[in-house]
Amino acid sequence: MSADYATFGLAPAMRAGGVLVNGDYQVHRDFMDFVVDGRPLLHQLSGLDAVSPLAADVPPAIFTAQVRGLLLEAQAPLPEGRYVIYGCPECESMECGAVTAVIERAGDDFVWRDFAWQTTETADLELNGYHGIGPFRFRGREYRAALEQLLAAGEEEPPPRRRVLLIGARVDVLAKLAAALRTINIGADITADAADVPPDELRAYGAVAFGRAVDERVRAGIRAAFERAGADVAYVDGLAPIVPLLVAQIEAALDRSPTEQRRLTRLVAVEGEAGVEVTSTCRVQLIAYRLDRLSRTHAHEVFDDVLEPGKHRIALDGRATKGRSYVVARTTGAVLVAPMIR
Template identity: 90%
Template sequence: MSADYVTFGLAPAMRAGGVLINGDYQVHRDFMDFIIDGHPLLHQLSDLDAVSPLASDVPPAIFTAQVRSLLLEADAPLPAGRYVIYGCPECESLECGAVTAVIERVGEDFVWRDFAWQTDETADLDLNGYHGIGPYRFRGQEYRTALEQLLAAGDEEPPPRRRVLLIGARVDVLAKLAAALRTINIGADITSDAADVPPEELRAYGAVAFGRAVDEHTRATTRAAFERAGAEVAYVDGLAPIVPLLVAQLEAALDRSPPERRRLAGLVAVEGEAGVEVTSTCRVQLIAYRLDRLYRTHTHEVFHDVLEPGTHRIPLDARATKGQSFIVARTTGAVLVTRMIH
């Protein structure tokens, strides 16, 4: 095997859920991504909406079986020694398509090679092979240690906190927001005061969202309650009573991936122009949400295209961003939100 050695690691990642512009829902998924030579492997697949088999919401027995499989302690699930590296985030069907690779042991080392897009039992490398990816040769000890740590964590590792606490005055908006969050696989509870919530319950939350009408006293007592419980959470100030916008804000707050490995690194919107920073080639969608004088919501897709790594200045439709407006940037696995500054 002529492949040079590369490093192998794992890091938290997510497939951001959301309420899409057409009203459909996209499910939230937390998973462990494969880090090759310090970079997420998924980022090399610029337009792929997928998750690794190491997803946090699969049953423990299945999660363990997936880890054992990657360690070659079980037979390959596909012919010719092929394993699923990334699959559909909505289901487990191979018909939706999956990135697969041959995994083999060479002496003490592990090798991933012959990456391909696969929709049935047999991979066609000539037609659907990822010829620019791999082969990767990992030192056996490093590879085994990274994967076995997932097994060793077991019950000691707390599950991702995919629950949010909603605090606000507009019960109708909170109810719609909670329903949308639950639909995309994020738990949500509504309260007017967190001071009397038991500490063990507070530690189950990953984020707290405050409505615009919540006063400073309530905000302060809520923060104090979480501090007493020893719970570190992200605090979100709701930008506007627009459910898809609030869902996007909470998705951004729940992102556990290391900041230096995020594909979508920055978003600003000033005077009809958006500044978007991406760290790898990816498709980016920009959606503008606007409240008119009667507080009616207007939604417009203002950009949808592939961007190369770097910072990009994108002109925005003036009609879509006038007045009180907000921009949501979405790409594979990441979402950011900002207010339009005029």
């Protein structure tokens, strides 16, 4: 094993939820990702849909136990000193698969080695090992400081805000949107005015979504209420009364991960073509949404493939993007939305 050191850190990340084209739901998860040598470790696992054990929505006792395990203050949950590094975002079952690694001490240092994909209690390194990842040797002081800071933060700070305030004229659309958000693990409330809402309640929101019919006077009043409460929220201007599209807009607004550590960084849609930029090899899906003259929603998956790092121009099916249409780009942990510009 190389004596070279890797840097270790943690950064907020999310697994973006959403309403998929086939009607299925994908749950939203907030978690802390491992940052190795300045780059999220998850990005080295191309196309893997997973979260770390340091998820914001697990009970505090379980979260603490996960941190203690990574510090080797608790027995390894799997044979041969293996720990789960990333697992299924929908459940905790090993049957869905998990990325595991041996974590051990080397003097004062910590070493992560022998990464593997597991669906049973034991790992088959020859068949399912990640041979191009690791081993990583971390300086003990840096490693412990990052993880122990999580324990201290858990005692002092409230959980991340995953509630959204919905404001609009079309009650039917707002009700469907709120139901969809709650299904994917995002709290949602509907209101017409936030003037009398206590500041503590306003600070519990991470985003405010406005319908297209909300006039500027109402928008200004809502913003003023949040400013008085000292709440740092993202504002979303709904593009169209299409629930999956609005969910994607809200997911994009809730992404508070560092920009330089995002996998999907750019989406534009012009004249039937999409411009996409990714920072690491990953699977990207593009979905086009539009309303016809009878206000019926049409959704089409127009692209689904693995992209290499860099900028890409992707031609889109003209039938899927005719009229007033919108494009959603989705990859592991990120989603972006853009209107089609003619």
